[in-house]
Amino acid sequence: xxxxxxxxxxxxxxxxxxxxxxxxxxxxxxxxxxxxxxxxxxxxxxxxxxxxxxxxxxxxxxxxxxxxxxxxxxxxxxxxxxxxxxxxxxxxxxxxxxxxxxxxxxxxxxxxxxxxxx
Numbered sequence: 279x280x281x282x283x284x285x286x287x288x289x290x291x292x293x294x295x296x297x298x299x300x301x302x303x304x305x306x307x308x309x310x311x312x313x314x315x316x317x318x319x320x321x322x323x324x325x326x327x328x329x330x331x332x333x334x335x336x337x338x339x340x341x342x343x344x345x346x347x348x349x350x351x352x353x354x355x356x357x358x359x360x361x362x363x364x365x366x367x368x369x370x371x372x373x374x375x376x377x378x379x380x381x382x383x384x385x386x387x388x389x390x391x392x393x394x395x396x
Contacts, residue, residue: 299306377383
């Protein structure tokens with residue numbers, strides 16, 4: 279008697295799918311072929327989708343051709359800075375406020391912070 283028997287112990291666990299794959303090993307690659315085929319079949323739908331998106335974007339450019347953006351003023355950061363500075367100079371009034379007790383006019387701040395009013 280050989281050390282290892284040639285037949286498996288449990289023949290009932292061998293499903294029909296396993297037996298089909300043993301007979302026809304090319305069936306193993308069928309799902310992959312289906313995925314690749316489906317991607318080729320979906321290309322017309324994908325092309326239609328992107329054509330519609332392109333058509334929407336081109337309609338916006340037609341509005342630009344009509345001159346709707348002519349009213350917009352070109353933005354310049356330096357010009358905006360000087361405009362804000364001139365407004366700030368006109369409305370700004372220097373006003374002196376009293377310092378809290380214990381805070382010197384110049385120099386090092388006190389060792390302990392001023393007490394909070396409760």
